[in-house]
Amino acid sequence: QVRLVESGGGLVQPGGSLRLSCAASEMTFSGYTMGWYRQRPGKERELVARSTEAGITNYADAVKGRFTISRDNAKNTVVLQMNSLKFEDTAVYFCNTAPLPVLTWGQGTQVTVSS
Numbered sequence: 001q002v003r004l005v006e007s008g009g010g011l012v013q014p015g016g017s018l019r020l021s022c023a024a025s026e027m028t029f030s031g032y033t034m035g036w037y038r039q040r041p042g043k044e045r046e047l048v049a050r051s052t053e054a055g056i057t058n059y060a061d062a063v064k065g066r067f068t069i070s071r072d073n074a075k076n077t078v079v080l081q082m083n084s085l086k087f088e089d090t091a092v093y094f095c096n097t098a099p100l101p102v103l104t105w106g107q108g109t110q111v112t113v114s115s
Contacts, residue, residue: 001026001104002024002025002026002027002103002104003024003025003026003104003106004022004023004024004094004095004096004103004104004105004106005022005023005024005025005106005107006020006021006022006093006094006095006106006107006108006109007020007021007022007023007109008020008021008109009092009093009108009109009110009111009112010110010111010112011112011114012085012111012112012113012114013085013113013114013115014085014086014087014113014114014115015084015085016085016113017081017082017083017084017085018082018085018111019079019080019081019082020036020079020080020082020093020109020111021077021078021079021080022034022036022077022078022079022080022095022106023076023077024076024103027103028073028076029053029071029073029076029077029078030053030073030076031053032053032097033050033051033052033053033097033098033099034050034051034069034071034078034095034096034097034098035047035048035049035050035051035069035095035096035097035098035099035101036048036049036050036067036069036078036080036093036094036095037093037094037095037096037098037101038089038091038092038093038094038111039091039092039094039108040088040090040091041090041091043091045094046060047060047098047099048060048062048063048067048080049063049067049068049069049080050069050098050099051069051070051071051078053071053073055070055071057069062088063082063089066082066083066084066085067080067081067082067083068080068081068083069081078095080093080095082111085111085113086113087113087114088113089111089113090111090112090113090114091110091111092108092109092110092111093108093109093110093111094106094108094109
């Protein structure tokens with residue numbers, strides 16, 4: 001069974017940076033557009049960044065210019081570099097296929113932006 005594992009979250013001050021990583025067992029990301037999603041407190045899960053296998057990327061307006069998604073197909077990982085973090089970026093972050101998430105969700109990684 002495919003298992004998505006997200007890591008790299010934590011507590012950071014506004015303006016800080018974090019680097020999230022996603023790995024999967026029993027599957028390869030090759031051939032899939034992969035995305036990072038987040039679920040903020042009291043909100044529905046939303047797609048914030050996605051990358052095709054070829055590296056074509058797309059971002060939600062809220063994170064454009066601050067977040068960068070990248071992938072290493074050989075290592076089967078997807079990374080989200082988050083810079084200039086804001087209070088409103090506080091959320092649990094997940095990876096999955098995009099724009100439609102077809103895999104079982106992992107546990108996600110908590111990102112808390114607080115002073």
